Amino acid sequence: MFQKLMTGSAWTLLAFIAYATISPIQDRPSLPASSSLEHLVAFAxxxxxxxxxxxxxxxxxxxxVxxxxxxxxxxxxxxxxxHGRIQDAVEKMGGxxxxxVAGRVILYFEKASRWFQN
Structure with a gap:
């Protein structure tokens, strides 16, 4: 069940990011933070x-990703x-x-905790 939830959430977030990225500028959702932070957090x-x-x-x-x-x-x-900019692409890729990396760390510790419980 967890796997299905994560899969659905991942593809839904990707669809939302795609909409926010290529929709007309007036339809683009935005936060009060800088666009660089938005890029980083969304792709993280x-x-x-x-x-x-x-x-x-x-x-x-x-x-x-x-x-x-x-x-x-x-x-x-x-x-x-x-407008597509290299700086934006680098920010998104960095995120x-x-x-x-954070996902791999979570998986590592989740696996390690199961090993210690057995």
Whole structure:
């Protein structure tokens, strides 16, 4: 059940991030924080969720999280009121890496705690 919840949450968050990234600028949800912090936190959460959803498929997780950061930034070049920037892609990828590492740490300690309980 946990695995299904994480999988659904990961793909839902990716869909929301895609909508927020390529929607018209007036429809874009925003927080009072800087856009750099938004990028970092959004992709860190995405990285954690995908790690927990696919714990045995780290390569797939990296491709989806880091690839979506780059692809979504490129897709902004196709919209008239948005702009894709390398700095934004780097921020998103940095957040993704932080999230992936955090997800792997969570999985490591979860596995270690089960080992000590047995």
């Amino acid at each position: 959460c995405l990285g954690v969720l995908f790690c927990l959803a696919y714990p045995r498929h780290i390569l797939l997780v990296c491709v989806v 880091l690839g979506s950061a780059a692809l979504l930034e490129l897709m902004q070049l196709l919209t008239p009121d948005r 993704g890496v932080i999230g992936i």
